[in-house]
Amino acid sequence: MDSVLLARMQFALTTIYHFFFVPLTIGLAFIIALMQTLYVVKKNEIYKKMAKFWGHLFLINFAVGVVTGIIQEFQFGMNWSDYSRFVGDVFGAPLAIEALLAFFMESTFIGLWIFGWDRLPKKVHLASIWLVSIGTIISGFWILTANSFMQVPVGYEIRNGRAEMVDFLALITNGQLWVEFPHVITGALATGAFFIAGVSAYNLLRKKHIEFYKKSMNIALIIGFIGSLGTAFTGHGQAQYLVKTQPMKMAAAEGIWEDTPDPAPWSAFAWIDTKNQENKFELNIPYALSYLAYSKFEGSLKGMKTLQAEYAKKYDPIVGKGTNYIPPVKTTYWSFRLMIGFGMAMILLSMIGLYLWKKGRLEQSSMFLKILVPAISFPFLANTFGWIMTEVGRQPWTVFGLMTTADAVSPNVSAGTILFSIIMYTLIFTILAGVMVYLMVREIKRGPVEHQDVNSTVSIDPFNKAGV
Amino acid sequence: MELSELWFVLISVLFIGFFFLEGFDFGVGMSTRFLARDQKERTIMVNTIGPFWDANEVWLITGAGAIFAAFPHWYATMFSGYYLLMLTVLLSLIGRGVAFEYRRKVEDTRWTNVWDWVIFFGSLLPPFLLGVLFTSMLKGMPIHEDMNMEAGFSDVMNIYSIWGGLTITLLCLLHGLTFLSLKTEGEIRQRSAALAKKLVLAVLGLLIVFVGLSSFMTDIFEVRPILEPIIVVLIVLAYGLSYYFISNKREGMAFTMTGLGIGLTVSSIFVGLFPRVMVSSLNKAFNLTVYNASSGAYSLKIMTIVAVTILPFVLGYTIYSYYVFRKRVSDKEHLTY
Numbered sequence: 001m002d003s004v005l006l007a008r009m010q011f012a013l014t015t016i017y018h019f020f021f022v023p024l025t026i027g028l029a030f031i032i033a034l035m036q037t038l039y040v041v042k043k044n045e046i047y048k049k050m051a052k053f054w055g056h057l058f059l060i061n062f063a064v065g066v067v068t069g070i071i072q073e074f075q076f077g078m079n080w081s082d083y084s085r086f087v088g089d090v091f092g093a094p095l096a097i098e099a100l101l102a103f104f105m106e107s108t109f110i111g112l113w114i115f116g117w118d119r120l121p122k123k124v125h126l127a128s129i130w131l132v133s134i135g136t137i138i139s140g141f142w143i144l145t146a147n148s149f150m151q152v153p154v155g156y157e158i159r160n161g162r163a164e165m166v167d168f169l170a171l172i173t174n175g176q177l178w179v180e181f182p183h184v185i186t187g188a189l190a191t192g193a194f195f196i197a198g199v200s201a202y203n204l205l206r207k208k209h210i211e212f213y214k215k216s217m218n219i220a221l222i223i224g225f226i227g228s229l230g231t232a233f234t235g236h237g238q239a240q241y242l243v244k245t246q247p248m249k250m251a252a253a254e255g256i257w258e259d260t261p262d263p264a265p266w267s268a269f270a271w272i273d274t275k276n277q278e279n280k281f282e283l284n285i286p287y288a289l290s291y292l293a294y295s296k297f298e299g300s301l302k303g304m305k306t307l308q309a310e311y312a313k314k315y316d317p318i319v320g321k322g323t324n325y326i327p328p329v330k331t332t333y334w335s336f337r338l339m340i341g342f343g344m345a346m347i348l349l350s351m352i353g354l355y356l357w358k359k360g361r362l363e364q365s366s367m368f369l370k371i372l373v374p375a376i377s378f379p380f381l382a383n384t385f386g387w388i389m390t391e392v393g394r395q396p397w398t399v400f401g402l403m404t405t406a407d408a409v410s411p412n413v414s415a416g417t418i419l420f421s422i423i424m425y426t427l428i429f430t431i432l433a434g435v436m437v438y439l440m441v442r443e444i445k446r447g448p449v450e451h452q453d454v455n456s457t458v459s460i461d462p463f464n465k466a467g468v
Numbered sequence: 469m470e471l472s473e474l475w476f477v478l479i480s481v482l483f484i485g486f487f488f489l490e491g492f493d494f495g496v497g498m499s500t501r502f503l504a505r506d507q508k509e510r511t512i513m514v515n516t517i518g519p520f521w522d523a524n525e526v527w528l529i530t531g532a533g534a535i536f537a538a539f540p541h542w543y544a545t546m547f548s549g550y551y552l553l554m555l556t557v558l559l560s561l562i563g564r565g566v567a568f569e570y571r572r573k574v575e576d577t578r579w580t581n582v583w584d585w586v587i588f589f590g591s592l593l594p595p596f597l598l599g600v601l602f603t604s605m606l607k608g609m610p611i612h613e614d615m616n617m618e619a620g621f622s623d624v625m626n627i628y629s630i631w632g633g634l635t636i637t638l639l640c641l642l643h644g645l646t647f648l649s650l651k652t653e654g655e656i657r658q659r660s661a662a663l664a665k666k667l668v669l670a671v672l673g674l675l676i677v678f679v680g681l682s683s684f685m686t687d688i689f690e691v692r693p694i695l696e697p698i699i700v701v702l703i704v705l706a707y708g709l710s711y712y713f714i715s716n717k718r719e720g721m722a723f724t725m726t727g728l729g730i731g732l733t734v735s736s737i738f739v740g741l742f743p744r745v746m747v748s749s750l751n752k753a754f755n756l757t758v759y760n761a762s763s764g765a766y767s768l769k770i771m772t773i774v775a776v777t778i779l780p781f782v783l784g785y786t787i788y789s790y791y792v793f794r795k796r797v798s799d800k801e802h803l804t805y
Contacts, residue, residue: 063569066522067562073532074554077547081616088540089763096533097774103526104782108789111519115804119792162540164764410548412616421555428559432566439573 006418007079007409012391013422014071016384017429021065023383026140026185027192028058029133031223033126040126050216051129052117053448054196059114060439064432066107071425072143073099079418083398083408087149090156090165094145102139106132140188141181148177150399151390152245163402179241183234187386190227190346191379196220197353198376199444201369210363212448218357225350231343231382236292243293243301246400248311249393251304252329253336254289255279262300264289268337274329277305304329319404325396332393335385342382349375471772472762475538476745478775480738482534484731486527487595487640491730492723493517493524495644497564497591498637500584503648503663507577508799509656510584514568515803516651519793521568523786525561537771541615541761542745549609549617550601553624557594564590568805595640596633600624602737603632606686608749615756617746628685635674639730642667646710646723653798661714664722668711675703675733688740699736703729 032051039047073095076084084092109131116125148171149156155170156163165171197220200213242250255270257277266288271281287297302310304326311325349372356362363369398405496517504510517524536543547554563586571583604624611617645664649657679700683689689696710725741747745761748754762768797803 059569060573063566067565070525070529070561070565071558073529073536074547074558077532077536077543078551078554079548081544081548084536084544085540085615088536088543089767092533092537092540092543092763093767093771093774096530096537096771097778099526099530099533100775100778100782103529104523104786107523107526108785111522112789112792115519115793118802159764165767165770168766168770410544410551410616411614412618413548413551417551421551424555424559428562432562435566435570439570442574 003413003415003418004406004409006415006422007413008405010079010418010422010425011075012388013425013429014068014075016387018065018068018072019383019387020380021061021068022136022140023184023188023191023379024061024195025058025065026133026136026188027190027223027227028054028061028195029129029136029192030189031192031196031219032058033129033133034223035219036126036129040122046212046215049212049448053212053443054216055113056443057195057199057440060436060443062110064436068429068432079410079413080398080408081410081412083403086162086403086408087399088162090149090153090163090171091146093165093168094142094149094171098139098142098146102135102142106135106139109135137185140184141177144181144184145172145174145177148174148180150397151180151394152176153399153402158402163399175241176245179234179238183231183238183386186227186230186234187379187383188227189223190231191383193220193222193224193227193350194346194372194379195376197224197350198373201372202444203447204363205366205369205373209447214363217353217362221350221353221357224346225354228343228346228350228379232347235340235343236295239292240295246394247302248304248307248325249327249332249389250293251302251307252327252332252393253389254301255282255329255333256301256303257305258303259306260289260300260303262290263287263298264293264300266292267333270333272330272333315401318402319396319407323396323404327393327395332389335388335392339382339385339389342378342385345375346378346382349378470758471765471768472538472758473743474772475534475762475768476738476742476758479531479534479538480735482527482531483738484734486524486531487636487730487734488643488727489524489527490521491595491640491727492643492647493521494591494595494637494640495642496648497587497644498641499644499648499660499663500591501588503645503656503659507580507584511572511580511803511805512652512656512797512799513648514571514584514587514805516648516797518568518805519789522565523789525565534771534775538763538768539745539756539758539761540763541756545611545615545617545746545756545761546601546605549611549619550624553597553601557597560590560593560597564594572805592637596637599633599636600629602636602734604629605746606632606682606688606737606740608686608747610750611746611748611754611756612750613754615754615761623749628681631674631678631681635671635678636733638667638671638674639726639733642671642710643723643726643730646714646719646726649714650719650723651796653796657796661717661719661722664726665711665714668707668714671729672704672707675707682740686740688736692739695739696736699732699739703732703736706732 032054035047035054036051039051109128112120112128113125113132116128120128152174153163154174155165155167157166196216200217200220203209203213204217255267255272257279265284265286267282267284269283270279273280289301290297290299293299293301308325315325316323352368353362356365356368394400396404396406398408496513500510500513504513567583567586567590571580607628609617609619609623642664645660645667648660649664652660706725706729710722710729713722713725743758744755745758746756
């Protein structure tokens with residue numbers, strides 16, 4: 001295997017793994033802050049118990065999110081040094097700002113929150129979890145500023161053989177950023193909400209702490225509904241923007257080889273043959289793609305063959321003759337569909353949940369509760385497939401129109417070295433995932449009340465039980 | 469002063485801050501293995517750094533981010549060149565961070581013990597390896613005309629860089645011990661002070677040999693013939709004073725002095741480098757400098773405005789956090805980690 005492929009595999013491994021924890025962190029931090037606000041305002045102890053219990057699960061997740069995030073700050077230099085040299089002038093700034101503005105805030109205030117329950121005034125303690133939540137969102141904003149530049153480069157000029165920043169404002173007002181950022185944040189809220197909903201459903205089925213989990217479920221369903229519906233709306237905006245800025249990605253995501261008729265149908269299923277550049281079988285919904293792309297029932301889209309010819313004319317002088325500008329079509333097509341599918345299922349589930357809640361039948365609907373437990377995985381799958389579509393669909397580019405992925409890797413790092421690091425990361429990630437799931441399940445089985453009890457014995461003699 | 473020079477100073481400050489702050493929590497992490505008599509004592513020690521270690525580590529992350537933004541070539545050359553070293557640092561930090569959070573999530577001594585070993589190695593390896601990285605950088609690395617570094621094992625690991633790594637590690641350990649004597653009570657407090665006192669002498673010995681080696685292996689005393697010797701004198705003075713303060717049980721001052729010692733040691737590396745950021749052992753002309761490795765003027769201006777605006781807030785709430793958790797830690801209260 002060559003080093004480009006290995007470096008790409010490593011990037012996929014480390015970022016996808018990291019991004020299991022990020023949306024859960026963003027979503028849970030917000031919801032926990034909300035719960036703790038309810039506690040401080042309503043002075044009802046159950047909300048404190050909620051903030052503490054969900055806070056425990058949050059911290060188990062947060063720890064892995066933080067440490068896998070460290071890799072991100074270094075791996076551009078380690079695996080993608082030519083990329084770093086080429087775009088560092090533009091791309092480095094949002095990363096540095098993220099660290100300065102968000103990481104310091106998150107890490108300091110999470111410390112104050114964890115260790116400050118008995119030491120800080122109630123309102124200051126509440127403020128610290130809000131600052132953690134705001135920190136996670138700010139962090140998302142800056143990393144997506146950097147990512148948006150890779151999708152739609154703005155605010156730069158090519159000087160001294162590299163992209164140099166000439167307009168910082170253009171970077172943070174990048175149209176791509178303002179469709180991508182709300183999409184990621186609403187998706188993260190839905191992730192946190194579905195996690196709480198699923199765990200609550202599991203315990204309602206076991207008839208444990210019914211009052212506690214019912215209240216948690218209610219909060220989760222509201223946020224879950226807002227989050228998943230918001231994700232769909234912002235996703236629609238992003239798709240429309242995509243047609244304008246990266247038509248090739250859109251064409252691949254839709255499996256369109258030839259220009260579509262007007263109005264364009266949306267492909268629900270296609271048997272794609274990349275070799276012969278055609279679809280063997282298609283199941284289409286008429287008008288739908290025109291609506292998706294232009295919010296009206298007319299307009300056609302360009303196919304990949306047309307775009308390949310257009311791109312060749314425009315970009316061959318930069319990257320060389322005979323470049324294939326078509327991304328891996330099947331991956332892009334199916335990840336897009338899977339993302340939409342799981343997203344739609346989440347909207348549906350949260351709507352059913354809200355309906356059952358209103359009818360007062362939520363705890364009796366064991367069928368629905370049983371679905372909610374595995375549905376914890378839906379937002380994680382949707383998030384992952386969304387990013388696979390975004391990043392794979394941009395290929396062969398690493399920065400669209402400016403630099404190909406093949407030109408971006410470190411020339412001085414051997415394939416063997418990258419392979420070795422992939423093995424090491426895989427090993428440690430597997431261990432971490434195992435330990436994390438084990439701890440999560442343990443805490444969930446233990447539940448909120450028992451938890452308090454354990455804490456109070458610990459504070460008397462931390463190792464009483466262990467016999468030290 | 470040009471903005472790129474200012475950013476070199478800012479990055480030095482970030483790394484001085486990193487070694488000053490994370491230095492003591494590395495030190496505490498290391499000393500858990502031989503200073504604590506049992507798991508209960510280890511728990512107390514880990515809890516002294518509980519609220520701080522995460523934010524301390526952000527200084528390193530921010531340092532790397534600032535290098536990326538201000539000196540993309542430095543970032544690209546250093547991290548791709550020191551690939552395996554950085555991989556080991558990252559794996560250590562990953563294990564360590566999780567270990568703090570998980571060590572007492574299950575009430576089982578073996579469980580806690582395993583994580584405590586992770587904390588030990590996770591606290592020992594990063595300062596050693598980063599020490600190796602910075603000292604070998606000072607000596608010069610095989611950097612080619614295209615700015616890419618292709619280092620063999622002996623370029624990274626040689627007598628000089630290993631000595632540098634050991635020195636940095638022991639400086640962190642000493643700093644951790646003075647922190648412990650400041651933040652604990654009773655026996656742990658006495659034991660850490662006693663060990664710190666012995667260690668100061670060892671550290672001074674290591675440092676003097678390191679200075680000797682540096683004058684042979686690097687050109688820092690030729691590049692900065694006045695400034696470097698002054699820093700060396702100040703370092704010796706700081707550790708001398710720390711010995712005095714430890715002996716007189718003035719723990720706050722002792723901690724300040726060991727911190728000053730680390731800060732000065734790190735600054736001596738950056739002073740020796742300037743205006744280079746990566747020294748090429750192949751040809752002087754291939755050196756990366758603050759001038760040929762930096763971002764454009766516009767980017768640096770934006771970054772300067774952002775940094776100058778945000779840093780006061782960061783310092784403000786960092787100080788607040790240390791103020792909130794200023795009390796000594798003991799098992800009389802609830803220990804979170």
